[in-house]
Amino acid sequence: MGAPQLDTQILGIVFQSRPDILTGIKNAADTPARTTLFNDIASYVYERLSTAEGADGPASKRRRVDITQSVTQSKPNGQTHADSQTAGSHPEDAAADPVLLEIKDISVSAPQRKKYDLCFTKRFLYARAPGTSAPAQGITYPWKDIEHAFYLPVPDKAQVQHNYVFFPRGSSLPTSKQAGPSLEPLVLTVPATAPKPGSIAGQSAAAAEAVSDTYSSLFHWALTTSMRSAGNHACQIVAADPKLFHSVARQPHRPNEKAVHVKGFRGSKDGFLFFLPTGILWGFKKPLLFLPLDRIVAVSYTNVLRTTFNIVIELDTDTVGEDMPGIDKEIEFGMIDQEDYQGIDETYVRRHGLADRSMAEQRKAKRELAENNKQPASGDASTAEAEATDGLTALELAEREAEQQLQDEEDEMEEDYDPGSEGESEGSGSSDEDDEDDEAAEEDEGDDEDETGNLGD
Template identity: 75%
Template sequence: MAAQLDTHTLGLVFQSRPDILAGIQNAADTPARTTLFNDIASFVYERLASAADLGDGPASKRRRVDIAQTQQNGQTESRALPAGSQPAGFNADAAAADPVLLEVKDISVTAPQRKKYDLCFTKNFLYARAPGSSVPVQGIAYAWTDIEHAFYLPVPDKSQAQYNYVLLPRDSYLPTAKQAGTAPSDKQQPLEPLVFTVPATAPKPGSIAGPSAKTAEAVSDTYSNLFHWALTTSLRSAGNHACQLIGSDPKIFHSVARQPHRPNEKAVHVKAFRGSKDGFLFFLPTGILWGFKKPLLFLPLDRIVAVSYTNVLRTTFNMVVELDDNNGRDAIEKEIEFGMLDQEDYQGIDETYVRRHGLADRSMAEQRRAKRELAENGRKGGAAGEQEGGGGGAGDEGEDDGLTELERAQREAEQRLQDEEDEMEEDYDPGSEGDSEGEGGSSEEDEEDDDDEAQGEDDDEEGEEEEEGE
């Protein structure tokens, strides 16, 4: 395959000089020149990164850019490092160089900022920009490959139906433990979750633009249908197949409390406090979400070890969620407490959701953790294993048993539980109330002792008879 220009890196380096970028594109007419221009772009990136680390250079160049370059078949590719290692400026710069495919105007964004913006969809990014502007808003630019969870939820306490879309990039939704002596500048801050609100109506005329606008019009009878299509299509096109757009489901959980604003609609949330902040808990198919005030929290099912209840009063109770903090780059809070839940919802929460998902059973937590780790390992090392001829990352044992990795992990967890039960049975002592048939209560030594005792009794009886005869 002939070498191709790394337009992504070149666009970031020369975004302020489109004339130079156009000249490079015209001059890159041979593989040698194309490779040379790619090497120059990579070198400039490294110098900009070094200047940012040393704190010199103008403010426009003081943004650290982390790019991993890979060479494959003579083609240079740019791969953005994971969210959490990138400052917000990186995504904004990269998104600005990506052509806009679809633009939806005048959308109410509530997080990370509360303001109306135009939402722009590109091949690699989703970002917000102010009306009349041509550049993304700092901190509201997200690579599609960085989005880990996406939700579609009704907005509580509104007389007119409205819906929130919640997009969670990696490292943005678990509560990070407070660490003393750590300055905010010591570590790059990850992107914050994106939350925007849409009404249940159709988009206004003229609010949809871009090359994909005609295709979008076919699914624009409501805002929800438009964004469902746009988000799902963009995630799949960018190769992010792991992220699914999840909605609340009354069959999985709904509150018994009646909504005064929409009495004919089942509430899929409960009111709760996180510290002094009031918010709403949503019990979703993939985990528990608390929103919509910052910092928004999402507790995935595979990270929950157990759920317990405290401060149970006549009308309210508190719920404590214990998390597995054994993976991830940052230390997270191990226990999250939500307060002032209504007693009327206790049964629905405990029986309908907590127990149904095994969240009160620690043995189930081990299975969920095993599944999560296997899924993460599969994402990280799956491609490498295929290139090496399909060698299994967990050894060759059980590869021909016809089971998937997740099924095999569940079987191993069940086997561990069975082994523990067997050990408990082996340790059981039936006491002196009697021997059970065929069970290890009598050994050869015990039988010999019984024989000796019986023989001793016979000798005593014979001695007594001899004394009587004399």
């Protein structure tokens, strides 16, 4: 994740009347621990300032929240986390929290495709339909349970747009149909423009408008502040980095912008692969997946054709907790353009030290072949083959094997070719010529016999 950075936006708002304190904090934040401490203090002060403008909501709502928290904390050992997550995910619990910030008219594409108003509370992020007060079903996310957050450009759009992608805990890895997570990933789309007038409301509206040059700056600030205030310091917003990976394919819609994704298929569904600093993300159609680097055991390149190839990612499922049952061990993405192989293999797979399982299997097969062939000629052939393939990548070796197989098939077709089975006229002509040659040979033999007889006489 890297060293933490000072949240200058929150610090600037909290200490806007005391620039001397702000300067002192910047000078003193010389270690990760101090930086985290200053950020926590700023988030706490900001939260207190935001809620000081009004009460914490009706007394009935406050009592309801207190009851929910006391029931959760009184559970026996081993049940607290699961029960609190289930209770906290309920829309009624989210509605009981005062809305600190509301951003209206936001496009949501998962788990439902519709425009919603997004509401930020102390404990929850949820969506609700315009003109309503109740959270939409299935779109209520406790801040503490968001495990991964991403900020990615939307491919194949003429206008620049970005997706925010959130994976609740236990929803990122591929699972069997019987073991799916209770909460699906959330995907919302924002344009590269400033928020519309009147689209920001809530107790923190004034602070939000101060950082709302664009939708992205507004959401980055609101999301980071909310997660830190809820105690979720482990989750940070991860963006694609063209320096780490970018496709060589030119984007027809935005030709001057490097694509940080590659197109592919998972089964029959098309989508996009993003090779990110923390792992590989597949989107944006259901089911969305995120494969963290620390879960990837190895990769293999398969089904290599002249223009495309497949990539198989092997996952570590032995260390997955009980809250994520039924994890698939391997996942395959197909029909990836061969032009992107070098970028995937060299600038991502090798840079992160991921094992190339396809190369390892081919080398193992070559060693076994050399050990089994004890004759000198076979040994020489194996040595020559090993030298010829030394230094080639797995994809190049697979291409060579496919070409050799195609050549072998052509050779077999040539061996099966029978000239006598072609046109009848050609066969008849050849037969007539052979008959004439035979008659001429018989006449010559008769002449020779006569001459010999005359000599004898």
